[in-house]
Amino acid sequence: MVLTIYQINLFTDKLFEDNPAAVCPLEKWLSDELMQSIASENNLSETTSFVPTG
DSSP states (O other), rough: OOOOOEEEEEEEESSOEEEEEEEEEOOSSOOOOHHHHHHHHHHHOOEEEEOOOO
């Protein structure tokens, strides 16, 4: 499985400032255990995933 993961900086317009977070777009929801493993692997305080609709 190959996933694209973006690291973004929240609440700022300056590079490497404020709160980094990982964003992982998905084609379908994964198991809670796998999503927790992905979050742990990113080693960031915030990780989120989404599945586009429509």
